[in-house]
Amino acid sequence: MNASVRTIGLNGRELLLLAACALAIVVFSIAAPAFGTPANAATILRNSVELLLIGLGMTFILAMGGIDVSIGIVMGLAAIAVGKLLEGGAPVPIAALAGPLAGMALGLITAAVVVLGRIPAIVGTLGLLGVYRTAIFVALGGQWLSGLPTGLTELLYARPLGIPVSAWIIAIAYLAAWLALRRTPYGPHLLAIGNAEEKARLSGIAVTRVRFATFVASGFLAGVAATFYVATYRNVEMSIGSTLALDAIAAVVLGGTSILGGRCSLIGTVLGVLLLRILQNGLLLIGVPSLWQTVVTGALLIGVLGMEAAAGRLKFSSIGQAAR
């Protein structure tokens, strides 16, 4: 069975996710007539873009035994930078670049706190989350940014080689992530750190540099997501990004990346994101209030972790390492 699975490049977990996506699509199409339409499919894909970008970054962070619960709000802050620039009449390219730049700057702060400050990642990013929440409130002055100029949005209408810009962004991000993970020394270094940081250090890996770069790269991806977000919705609301970190962690863990580090799957992350967004969209269409979305996400996360723990794949006695 292994050989046949290898040929299509998916492991058991990933096939299971694919099946789960298919099942969800069938069930929701029957339950809600509006679900199975091309327009709704486009909506699901569009709603997946930010989570895919952030999910790729989260895959790397979890793979090295870290975590970042502030990443959604990081996207929110970067989106405010983009929005404010657009509102102030800045040229579109500058506003577009402001997202990734702000994301990287915030990623630098996260890296400084967690890596240089030697603070466990779960605690460090939770602290940053608290700070950034208020920063968003202050930056927005209690008011949404809305009805932003359309200049940035028009970029999304472009279709180089007939393929939408958003698909290009995802494809490039995925390819870059895959190359970094599977074709450069960064991949084994990251996984060695996630497996056991001290051993990685003894092997001569520049642990601090790898961890630092990973947080900055994740911030960068969140910043790209921010630009995409503003371009798509032309507004920035007060609650922007507040559930994204939970969504990302759930999707990535669903995809087979270990919450304790040392093991990851990029294709699993893509499938995890799609499954999550399909479920959220489908539940909404069959009339489940949107309030329940985070319940579903949280329950999925706990369910998967519970199953992995029961299967002996996770040893939470080593949670100290995961928290780093």
Add this chain to the structure above:
Amino acid sequence: MNNDFLVAKGVTKRFGALTALSGIDLTIRSGEVLALLGDNGAGKSTFIKVVSGAHPPSDGTILIEGQPVSFNSPKDAADAGIATIFQELALSENLSISENVFLGRELTNTVLGVPFLRRNEMKQRVAGLLDELDADISDAEAPVGSLSGGQRQAVAICRALNLNARLVIMDEPTAALAVAETRKVLGLTRRLAERGCAVVLISHNISDVFEVADRMVVFRRGRKVAERLRNETTPEEIVALITGAHPDVRALEKAS
């Protein structure tokens, strides 16, 4: 001919109030297996951690081929040709054999500033080394987590050889191994020395030590209490030195 590879002079290591090593003088020679013996907590692991750059010494100097060195990290020591196979093997179970052998020292081609792995070349080199060591491992792509204890030792030794190590330090390589695997690893140890490597072996197993070591050094409570050539001593004497029953050790401990 002078075969001295590494000379430690007065090496001392304190952890807060605890003196784990005091004034160790020791010479490690190329082409020779040197055994470090001593009771639990005698300071053997601490000594090799100092020599391999994992701990800075509190005092004393280390010379490599006559030149004083100071290591700030295991990487510095590795650059000087010292490879350490730690008691708790520093292998990553989630990575393949070849990834482990090259970890931190990957072969790459740089394209547009991005270092791309030369994966086939690394696989072939590892397959060759495994063959040379007669390690009974067929697939260099197997994850290390799936290997037996002896096979993992072989991978760790491959890693050392691949880094062109001139001193290979092994901390209790056979502690967790069955008889057949122990024989194999001891054989590897001899082969390393025959290749001109300096080898330091830490072991609690006296018969293993007598099988492979050319020279033996006994640590007790952080101090070096004896040094013997294999053909000038007996297992009984070494045990007495380790436990402190030997008159030499008694005299030494009374003096201090």
